[in-house]
Amino acid sequence: MSRQKSHLQKAREVLPGGVNSSTRFNRALNSPFYVARGRGSRVWDLDGNEYIDMSCAHGAGLLGNAHPLIDDALLLASKLGYVNSLETEYHEELARKVCSLIPCAERVRFCSAGSEATLHLIRACRAFTRRDKIIRIEGHFHGYHELIYIGGHPPQSEFPGNRESPFIESPGIPQVFADLIIPVPFNDREALEQVIRQHGDEAAVLILEPVNFNCACIKPEPGYLEFVRKITEEKGILLFFDEIQSSFKKNPGGAQEDFGIVPDVCTIGKALGGGLPLSAFCGKAEIMDIYQPVGPVQHSGTFNAHLVPVLTGLAFLNEISKPYFYATLSALESQFHRGMDGMIQDLDLNVVVPHYGSRFNILLGRKTPAVKYEDTFCHQNQLFLKVLRACWEKGAYFHDYGGGPLHHGYSIQHSAEDVDEVLNILEDVFREFREELVIQ
Amino acid sequence: MSRQKSHLQKAREVLPGGVNSSTRFNRALNSPFYVARGRGSRVWDLDGNEYIDMSCAHGAGLLGNAHPLIDDALLLASKLGYVNSLETEYHEELARKVCSLIPCAERVRFCSAGSEATLHLIRACRAFTRRDKIIRIEGHFHGYHELIYIGGHPPQSEFPGNRESPFIESPGIPQVFADLIIPVPFNDREALEQVIRQHGDEAAVLILEPVNFNCACIKPEPGYLEFVRKITEEKGILLFFDEIQSSFKKNPGGAQEDFGIVPDVCTIGKALGGGLPLSAFCGKAEIMDIYQPVGPVQHSGTFNAHLVPVLTGLAFLNEISKPYFYATLSALESQFHRGMDGMIQDLDLNVVVPHYGSRFNILLGRKTPAVKYEDTFCHQNQLFLKVLRACWEKGAYFHDYGGGPLHHGYSIQHSAEDVDEVLNILEDVFREFREELVIQ
Numbered sequence: 001m002s003r004q005k006s007h008l009q010k011a012r013e014v015l016p017g018g019v020n021s022s023t024r025f026n027r028a029l030n031s032p033f034y035v036a037r038g039r040g041s042r043v044w045d046l047d048g049n050e051y052i053d054m055s056c057a058h059g060a061g062l063l064g065n066a067h068p069l070i071d072d073a074l075l076l077a078s079k080l081g082y083v084n085s086l087e088t089e090y091h092e093e094l095a096r097k098v099c100s101l102i103p104c105a106e107r108v109r110f111c112s113a114g115s116e117a118t119l120h121l122i123r124a125c126r127a128f129t130r131r132d133k134i135i136r137i138e139g140h141f142h143g144y145h146e147l148i149y150i151g152g153h154p155p156q157s158e159f160p161g162n163r164e165s166p167f168i169e170s171p172g173i174p175q176v177f178a179d180l181i182i183p184v185p186f187n188d189r190e191a192l193e194q195v196i197r198q199h200g201d202e203a204a205v206l207i208l209e210p211v212n213f214n215c216a217c218i219k220p221e222p223g224y225l226e227f228v229r230k231i232t233e234e235k236g237i238l239l240f241f242d243e244i245q246s247s248f249k250k251n252p253g254g255a256q257e258d259f260g261i262v263p264d265v266c267t268i269g270k271a272l273g274g275g276l277p278l279s280a281f282c283g284k285a286e287i288m289d290i291y292q293p294v295g296p297v298q299h300s301g302t303f304n305a306h307l308v309p310v311l312t313g314l315a316f317l318n319e320i321s322k323p324y325f326y327a328t329l330s331a332l333e334s335q336f337h338r339g340m341d342g343m344i345q346d347l348d349l350n351v352v353v354p355h356y357g358s359r360f361n362i363l364l365g366r367k368t369p370a371v372k373y374e375d376t377f378c379h380q381n382q383l384f385l386k387v388l389r390a391c392w393e394k395g396a397y398f399h400d401y402g403g404g405p406l407h408h409g410y411s412i413q414h415s416a417e418d419v420d421e422v423l424n425i426l427e428d429v430f431r432e433f434r435e436e437l438v439i440q
Numbered sequence: 441m442s443r444q445k446s447h448l449q450k451a452r453e454v455l456p457g458g459v460n461s462s463t464r465f466n467r468a469l470n471s472p473f474y475v476a477r478g479r480g481s482r483v484w485d486l487d488g489n490e491y492i493d494m495s496c497a498h499g500a501g502l503l504g505n506a507h508p509l510i511d512d513a514l515l516l517a518s519k520l521g522y523v524n525s526l527e528t529e530y531h532e533e534l535a536r537k538v539c540s541l542i543p544c545a546e547r548v549r550f551c552s553a554g555s556e557a558t559l560h561l562i563r564a565c566r567a568f569t570r571r572d573k574i575i576r577i578e579g580h581f582h583g584y585h586e587l588i589y590i591g592g593h594p595p596q597s598e599f600p601g602n603r604e605s606p607f608i609e610s611p612g613i614p615q616v617f618a619d620l621i622i623p624v625p626f627n628d629r630e631a632l633e634q635v636i637r638q639h640g641d642e643a644a645v646l647i648l649e650p651v652n653f654n655c656a657c658i659k660p661e662p663g664y665l666e667f668v669r670k671i672t673e674e675k676g677i678l679l680f681f682d683e684i685q686s687s688f689k690k691n692p693g694g695a696q697e698d699f700g701i702v703p704d705v706c707t708i709g710k711a712l713g714g715g716l717p718l719s720a721f722c723g724k725a726e727i728m729d730i731y732q733p734v735g736p737v738q739h740s741g742t743f744n745a746h747l748v749p750v751l752t753g754l755a756f757l758n759e760i761s762k763p764y765f766y767a768t769l770s771a772l773e774s775q776f777h778r779g780m781d782g783m784i785q786d787l788d789l790n791v792v793v794p795h796y797g798s799r800f801n802i803l804l805g806r807k808t809p810a811v812k813y814e815d816t817f818c819h820q821n822q823l824f825l826k827v828l829r830a831c832w833e834k835g836a837y838f839h840d841y842g843g844g845p846l847h848h849g850y851s852i853q854h855s856a857e858d859v860d861e862v863l864n865i866l867e868d869v870f871r872e873f874r875e876e877l878v879i880q
Contacts, residue, residue: 014548016731066518074514080477082716084501098454114742114743116555275522289457294457300461302498
C-alpha cells in the first residue's frame with residue numbers, strides 16, 4: 001500500500017474524513033493529497049513522488065512554496081518574539097500599504113480566514129444601513145458561514161427553485177438565515193433591478209465577486225459593474241466586492257482597479273499573507289469607523305493580525321509592488337493560454353479555459369465562457385475528475401473537491417518550463433479522453 | 441510626544457481605532473499598547489520601556505514570547521516549504537495528540553480563530569440534532585459571531601431583561617438570530633431545568649464555559665456540571681464545553697478532565713498554537729463525522745490547520761506533556777495567590793482574586809468569588825482601570841478593554857522573581873488606591 005493510502009486510513013481515525021477542511025478531499029484522487037514538503041513550483045507526496053503544484057493553495061500560494069522572502073519574515077517574527085495580540089509598527093505599515101493599493105480602502109482590518117472577513121464586514125454593513133437583507137449573486141462564493149452560505153450554489157436539480165426561500169448550502173444552517181438572503185443571477189441587470197424595486201429598502205448590501213472565481217471564472221459583462229455601482233448608490237445599498245479570490249491575482253489593486261469601479265467596502269485575502277493565513281476587509285472610513293473602539297460594532301479576536309502573517313503579508317505586498325512580479329505572471333498567463341487555446345482548437349475539444357491573471361478554470365461541455373451560474377451546468381464533473389486524476393498520475397497536481405468548475409493556477413516561482421510541462425501533460429490527457437471531450 | 445502616542449495617531453488613519461481588534465484598545469491606557477518586541481515574560485513598548493507581560497495574549501501566550509521551541513517550529517515550517525492548504529503527517533500527529541489529551545475528543549478539526557471553532561461546531565450540533573435553538577449561560581463567552589454573540593453579557597441597566605428576547609451584543613446582528621438563543625444564569629439548576637422543560641425539544645445544544653474565564657473566573661458549583669451532563673443526556677441536547685479559554689491553563693486535558701465531566705463536543709484553543717493562531721473543535725466520532733466528506737455538513741477554509749501553527753501546536757502539546765510544565769505553572773500560581781491573599785487581608789481590601797491554573801481575575805467590590813454573572817456588577821470598572829494604569833506606569837502590563845472583570849496571567853517563562861515583582865507593584869498600587877478599594 002502507498003503511504004498516501006495508509007496515511008488516509010490513519011488520519012480518518014482522528015480527523016473527519018482525514019482532513020481539516022471538507023474541500024481538501026480531492027475527488028479526483030478519492031483522497032486528500034498528503035504531502036511531505038514543497039519547494040517553489042513543486043510538492044512531494046508521502047511516497048517521494050514530485051508534482052507541479054497547479055493548485056497553489058486555491059490561489060493563496062501566489063509566491064509558491066518556500067519563498068526566501070517568507071523564510072526571512074518568519075525569522076524576523078522569531079527575533080521580535082512573535083508578540084501575539086499586541087500590535088507593532090509593522091501592523092500600521094501593512095495597513096497603510098493596503099490602503100495605498102486597494103482603491104476603496106481608506107481603513108482596513110486584518111484577520112486570518114476569508115470567512116471571518118466577510119462575516120465581520122457584513123455586520124458593519126448591516127449596522128451602517130440599519131437594514132438586514134443581503135442581495136447576492138448566484139454562483140458567487142463568500143465564505144463558509146451562516147450569514148451567506150445560502151443561495152450561492154443550488155444544485156442543478158433545485159435550480160432556480162424559489163429565490164424567495166433560497167437554497168441552504170449546508171445542513172445545520174437555520175431557515176431564518178435564509179430569509180435574509182436574496183439571490184439574483186450574475187450579469188442580469190433586469191433581475192437585479194426588479195429585486196431592488198421589490199426589496200431595495202430592506203437591503204443592507206449587494207455582495208458579489210467582481211470576477212466569479214469559484215464558478216468558471218465568469219467575468220462581469222461590459223457595463224454590469226457600472227450598473228451595480230449606480231443602482232446601489234441610488235438606493236442606499238452598500239456595494240461589497242468580495243475580492244478574497246480576485247485580489248492580487250492580476251494586479252496589486254484587485255478587480256476594482258482593473259475594472260475601474262470602486263465599491264463601498266471589500267474583502268481581500270487568500271494570497272495576501274504570502275502563503276500564510278491572512279485576510280482583510282476594508283472600505284470607506286465612514287463605514288469602517290463603525291467598529292469599536294470608534295463606533296459601536298464589535299470586531300475582535302485574539303489572533304486577528306498576528307505578527308507572523310503581518311510580516312509575511314508585508315513581504316508579499318512589497319514584492320508584488322516590484323515591476324517584475326506581474327510582468328512575470330502575465331508572461332506565464334500568455335504562454336499557458338496560447339498553449340491551451342491552440343490545443344483545444346487542434347483537438348476540436350468542447351472545452352473552454354476562462355482565466356483572470358494567474359488563475360484559470362477548465363470548463364467542459366462548452367466552447368464559450370459562461371456568463372452566469374447555470375451556464376456551468378454543462379460541466380462534466382465525473383469526466384473532469386478522470387482528467388485531473390490522469391494529470392496527477394503524470395505529475396501535475398490539480399485540486400477538485402467536486403464542486404463544479406473550480407480555479408487552478410501557478411505562482412511566481414513557476415517557470416516557462418513548468419508551464420510547458422503542464423501543457424504537455426494536459427495535451428496527453430486531453431488526447432486520451434478526446435472522444436468524451438468533443439461530444440457536445 | 442511619546443512614540444506610543446504618535447503611533448496611535450498614525451495607526452488611526454488606516455485602522456479603525458488604530459487596532460485590528462476592538463478589544464485590543466486598552467481602556468486603562470486609553471490607547472492600544474503598541475510594542476516593539478517581546479522576549480520571555482517581557483515586552484518592550486515603542487519608546488523602549490520594559491514591562492512584565494501579565495496579559496500573555498489573553499492566555500494564548502502560555503509559552504511566553506519568543507520560546508525557542510516555537511522558533512524551531514517556524515524553521516521547520518520554512519524547511520518544509522509551509523505548504524498551505526495541503527496536509528502532512530504532522531496534521532495527523534497533532535490530531536492524535538489532541539485526541540489522547542482531551543477526554544471527549546475522538547475526532548478533531550483545526551482552524552485559526554476561536555470564533556471559527558464555535559461557529560463550525562454549532563453548525564454540526566444543529567445538523568446532528570435537527571434542532572435550531574441554543575441554550576447558553578449568562579456571562580459566558582463563545583466568540584464574536586452572529587450565532588452566539590447574543591445574551592451573554594447584557595449591561596447591568598438591561599439585566600435580566602426579557603430572556604425570551606435576549607440582548608444582542610453588537611449592532612449589525614439581526615433580531616431574528618436572537619430568537620434562537622435561550623440564556624440562563626450560571627450555577628442555577630432550577631432555571632436550567634425550567635428552560636429545558638419549556639424549550640428542551642427545540643434545543644440542539646447547551647453551550648457553556650466549564651470555568652467562566654471572561655467573567656470573574658467563575659467556577660461551576662459542586663454538582664452543577666454533573667447536573668448539566670445528566671439533564672442534557674436525558675433530553676437529547678448536546679453538551680458543548682467551550683474550552684477555548686480553559687484548555688491547557690491548568691492541565692493537559694482541560695476543565696473536562698479536571699472536573700471529570702465529559703461533554704459531547706468541545707472547542708479548545710487560545711494557548712494551543714504555542715502563541716500562533718490555532719483553535720480546534722472536537723467530540724464524539726458520531727457527531728464529528730457529520731462533516732463532509734464523511735457526512736453532509738460543510739466545514740472548509742483554505743487556511744484551516746495551516747502547517748505553521750500545526751507545527752507550533754505540536755511543539756506546544758509535546759512540551760506541556762512534560763512533568764515540569766504544570767508543576768512550574770502550579771508553583772507560580774501558589775506563589776502569586778499566597779501573595780495576593782496576604783496582601784488583600786493585610787490591607788483589608790474589598791477585592792477577590794479568583795483563579796484557574798495560570799489565569800486569574802481581579803474582581804473589585806466583593807470579598808467572595810462570584811457564582812453568577814450578576815454577582816460581578818459590583819466590579820468598579822473605572823477604579824480598576826486606574827489601578828491597571830498605575831501598574832503599567834510601574835512596569836507591569838495588564839490588559840483591560842473595559843468589558844468587566846477580565847482574566848490575566850503568566851506564562852511558563854515567567855519566573856518566581858517576575859511574580860514577586862508583580863506582587864510588589866500590585867501592593868504599591870493597592871496601597872495608593874486603598875481608600876477606594878476598602879469601601880463596601
